Structure formats: structure tokens, C-alpha cells
Amino acid sequence: MIVADRKSLEEILAMVADNKKILILGCKGCVTVCNVGGLKEVEILTSSLKIARKKLGKPLDIDIQVLERQCDNEYVAELSESVNDYDGVISMACGVGPQFLSEMYKTQVFYPAVNTTFFGGATQHGVWEERCAGCGTCGIHMFGGLCPIARCAKSLLHGPCGGSSEGICEVNADTECIWDSIVKKKMEAGQLEDLMGVKGLKDWTTARDGGPRRSIREELVQGKI
């Protein structure tokens, strides 16, 4: 799923400093699962903002709503009647949500309340880790099912670099060296030869480097299914 972190209260306060009435809009998708932008977090942000603004002597009127998904026009359309009742709208969805909103409601302002960070999952309660960088050409089967593009700080296809130490990445003492795991897995499986040889240069056209990407499923476009 897409993982995000909430922005600080100060940042959000600054965004809506001139607003008197706002909507805080949650999303039931990924951000609910990673506990950053679902109903519970919408409620927490609402009360924090209210308290802070009251203290400033500038009370803030806040409505709340949680859409099924903010990355789907069908649900975004649910706001059509009410969206212009507000001075601004805070979206707690990943970066996709406020863009779908901005595209549909051109005169309203949508503030991102979260920083979208990566594609990953929870490795323990309260801890999420990156697993994929969306490079557009998945080849993890060549690396023991572990992605060096997303998980090696240098995206090496022939690691580990000279900074790998005791399974830890040179960049950060809290980060595992994924190449250490790839190599150990391959060695244990007796498949070292898979790592030998020089892999062809990666074709980055399918990644962000090729420009904004688009997926077209013809049969759906044509309404066949």
C-alpha cells in the first residue's frame, strides 16, 4: 500500500491560517490502513486544530468527512454539493487524493495534511517499511524476491557496496543492507551464479524518468468488461 506520515500541526495550522471554515477529508484506502488519514486520524486532527485555533483567539469551524477513496472520481464526486461551502479543504489522503479533488473542483483549495512517502507495508505494529519504488519493470525474482531498486540506497544491481557492514547499510544504522540479505539468501540456496555476470543497464523509461505514467486497459476502456 501507499504509506504516508502526517505533517506537523504547525504546518497544517499555517496552511489554514486565514480560513474560518474548513472541511477535513479522510480516505478509507491506504491511509486508513497505515493509520494516518482515516476517520480516527481525521477526528484527532480536528480536535487538535480546534484547540490550537481557540488558543489563538481565532476559532476554526470544521466539518469532517471520510471518502471511500479519494483516488476515484466516483467518490470524489460526492463532494459536489458541499465543497464550496468551505474556505479550504484539508485532505488526509496520499498525494493522489488532493489532486483528484483539485482536478474536479477547480476553484477550491485542497491542502495536503500528509507527506506521502513510499509503497510498503507494516513489518511490526506501528512500523512501516518501503518495499517498492514503482520502477515499472519488476525484476525481484532475480534478487531472491528482494528489491534492490527500492531497498538499496544506491539502487545497485550488483551489490553489496563497500560500505555494507554486518548487515547494515552505510547510510543509516537503522537500515538493513538489502544486498546483504540478497547475497546470503542466494548463497544459502546454492544459487550464487544468479548474481554473477553483468546485468543489462536498467531501462528507466518505465519509471518516473520516462515522464508521468499511464496504464491503459483497452478492454475496460472499450467497455467490454
Added chain:
Amino acid sequence: MSELKSGSNLEKVLTAGHFAFTGECGPPKGANTKHLLGKFKYLKGNVDCVNLTDNQTAVVRMSSLAASSLMVGQGLEPNFQMVCRDRNRLAMMSDILGAHALGVRNMLCLSGDHQSFGNHPQAKNVHDIDSMQLIAMVKKMRDEGKFMNGDDIDVPPEMFIGAACNPFADPYEYRVYRLANKIEAGADFIQTQCIFNMEKFRDFMKKTVDMGLHEKSYILAGVTPMKNAGMANFMKKFVPGMDIPDELINRLKGVEKKDQAEEGIKFALEQVEEFKAMEGVAGVHMMAIEWEHRVPEIAKRAGMLPRPVV
């Protein structure tokens, strides 16, 4: 390894069977060519070629290519370092061609320290290709006269291709295979990370020789003379992939502060002596970090002078 691939002095020294002695020089944090040319003077005649580091530890410095070119102008031979952190394949191929045009004939292909270590940690890194692929790329350009897209190069670059090897990084058991892979990819010579743990390095070289890698590429052992115990401590703590035994730190601490530099040089000289006799070691890469002025003395005491003229 009979026909010359680049015609560089380093290549000639090695193919003639001499024990190579290479040096290192960090370009200035500025455009101070006077200072840089001053450092070259200490290296001239005392080493076979000099590595010009490429924004080492991710700190911005004068470009390694520009410094290499200045070095050619002074009659010394550069070993142009190139990291994968700061350039994509377009910039790399173009700089490789430019290097040849400027008279550079040796290259060292590296991944590069992560930018978080340096003075612009906010920078975006590139890593379009990695060091293994860079080695293969230079080889393809040189031997096939082709760009990566298969187009012909009008006058291919002639480079003696170098790669790095750190026997002290983990997982240790894999390091010799990674070295083999770099040699297979096209590395004509290897310069190792600074060696301090001799016991481990002996074992590593044994594995290297057992695999016959020393017959496919020239392996130069990396040596850095310690200036004092503080430097040893610092490197142990903060430089990733360094293996500095407490024994060495204690040896440095065991003498008075003013004598620690001499003790560091002594240890380095003992290492050079051992490398001269060690099977599979074709030379020494002396990385006297910001200590270029001591290189003449070190070269002399190491019995490396005069350097062979080939």
C-alpha cells in the same frame, strides 16, 4: 595481458612485470589550481599514476576530470575516478570520451559514497547504472567502439579500466565473488580499500589466488599511513567498511603523540614489504590522505624509487 589496451604508464609498468606504486590526490574545495599543482610536485616521479578522487565522501570539490587534465599538463599520469552517484549514463559516456581527448588513459569505476555523508546531503542521487555496469560500459566503449545503444563511437576511448574492492565489507564470504565479477566485467586492475587488518587480507588474497583472479587482473593493495591514533579512531568509527584492528590503534597510542606519525608510516612500510612478497599482489596503492608531501619519503623508504620508466 600482452597487447596494450590503453598505453597508460600504469598498464605498461604492470605488463612489464614491475611492482606498481600508485598515489592519490584529492582535488581542492575550490578552483585553487596553485595548491593542486603544488601537491602534484610531491607525487611526480614517485608514483606510477595518481588517483584523482571524484567528490570523495560526497563533498563537492573540483571535478576529477578537470584535475586529471591539469595533471596530464604537468607530465604526471592521472587515474580518473568516476562515481555513479553524480552522473547518468549520458554524462558518464561523454566524460569518458572527454577524458580520452584530454589525454587521460586510466579510470577507476566506483559506486560512490552516499550523499548523506557529504556536504550536500539534500542532493538527489543518480545511480542510473552501478559500478559493475560502469566497468562493462567502459570496456564496451573501448573494445567494441560502441555506445550503450549500440551506435558506433568515432574514435573509441582507450582506458586502462580500474575497479575498487573492499575485502573488509560484508558479507565477507561474498567479497571474492564480487571481485571476480568485476574482473569478468572488464576490470584490468583493482585497487583495494585501505588495508589495516592484515590477517583478514592474507586470507582474502589466498581466496583470490585460489580462484586465479590475480592472473586475470592486477591487484593493487591499498595502504593509508595513519597520521596519529586519533585518525585511526575516527576512521574506525565513521568511515563505513573500514576494518581497523585495536592492535594498530594501541600501537599508535603506545608511542608519544609526536612520534605517532612515524609509527603510522612504519606500519605502512611493513605492509608494503609484506605485499611485495604476497602472492597475487601486483602493487600498492598508497593513499596518503592530505599527506602528499610525505609521499616522496614514503616511496623512498618503501624501496619504490626510482619508478620504472617503460
